[in-house]
Amino acid sequence: MTQKSIFITGGGSGIGRAIAQxxxxxxxxxxxxxxxxxxxxxxxxxxxxxxxLTYQFDVTDRSGWDEALADFAKETGGAITVVANNAGLPSGGPLTEVTHEELDQLLDVNLRAVFYGAKASYPYLKRSSPEGCLLNTASAAAIYGMANQSVYGATKAGVKSLTESLDAEWSTVGIRVRSLMPSFIDTPLLQQPPNRSRNTPIRDAVVKAGLEFTPVETVAEEAWKAVHGDKVHRLVGKTARKLARVAKWFPGKLRERARILAEAHERSEGRAAQD
Incomplete structure (x- = not known):
């Protein structure tokens, strides 16, 4: 029996590390x-x-993808069972605060690199048919656009759409395509500020808002289920599941919530300016 294999980007910490374990x-x-x-x-x-096996490269580098997957495939008989397109960057704040450099970087890592990973993975996953699976890390932010998440949410909505399209396209050769859609996961990425104009870590804002964190181990369990299940998207965490229900049945409430968040941000900025 051939050993099954998985190639994971962003495997140096957080969700990627948990999936690897x-x-x-x-x-x-x-x-x-x-x-x-x-x-x-x-x-x-x-x-x-x-x-x-470990591979150090930037996911925005197409040649890095090609070289790493080719090397890993030497150890797997030429086929790779699962590729987890997981690497990503967090971001937040109003679009007017986000620099063009930050905007380009987020689009490159969170969206363009996911396309690169998909294209590079295809031949190896095809050889694993019908067990081959591309697993993309999207986000609950893709369910409905919220204030101060325009860039991040748009990239993850793109990943969600890509997942749906490829699941249909690649079904003809026996490749399944799935996504994880977690809410807030307590990883080192949340220790960073949302953008360069702010100093407060994203995690502090989540705690202040009273939102729950989902352990990375839960995401890893959902990744296992995603690879072995029929659902195209797997919602991870209470916040993600609640957001999906409200988006389906009460979309007006989400629109109202988005505006409240925007107004709260403006008020906080006004107070900061006075201080």
């Missing part, structure tokens, strides 16, 4: 990619000896 525990061969060499080493140290 879950699949390694199930006996899969794991390949992890990240820009952060230290993070890759830390993840590898958490996995069974000999069950992990």
């Amino acid at each position: 879950k699949f390694a525990a199930e006996g899969w061969l794991v390949g992890i990619a990240d820009r952060n060499a230290q993070g890759l080493a830390e993840t590898k140290a958490l996995l069974p000896h000999g069950g992990c």
Whole structure:
């Protein structure tokens, strides 16, 4: 019996690391990619000896994708069972606060690189048919656009749409395409400010808003279910599931909520200016 395999981007921390731990525990061969060499080493140290290969590259680099997947496939007989298109960046704040450099970077990493990963993965997943699966990390932010999430939400909505399109396109060759749509996950990414004009970490804003965090281990379990299930999208966390219900039955309430968030931001900015 051929060992199953998974290649994971953003594997140096957070969701990617948790997915690597879950699949390694199930006996899969794991390949992890990240820009952060230290993070890759830390993840590898958490996995069974000999069950992990590491690749340091930037997901916006097409040649990096090609080289890493080709090398990993040498260890898997030319086929890769799952590719987890997981690497991404957080962002927030009004569009007027986001610099053009930040805008371009977010579009590049969260959307363009996901397309790169999909195209590069196709031949390896096809060889794993009918078990081949592309797993994209989208977000609950793709369900309905909220104030101060225009760029991030748009990139994740793009990932959601890509997932649906490819699940149809690639069904003809036996490849399944799935997405994870988590709400707030307590990872190191939330320790960063939403953009360069702010200093407060994203995590502090989530706590202040009284929203719940979903453990990365829960996301990893949902990733396992996504790869083995029929649902195209898997909502992860109470906030994500609630948001989906409200979007379906009471979309006007979400629109009202979005405006309240925008007004709250303006008030906080006014107070900050006075201080």
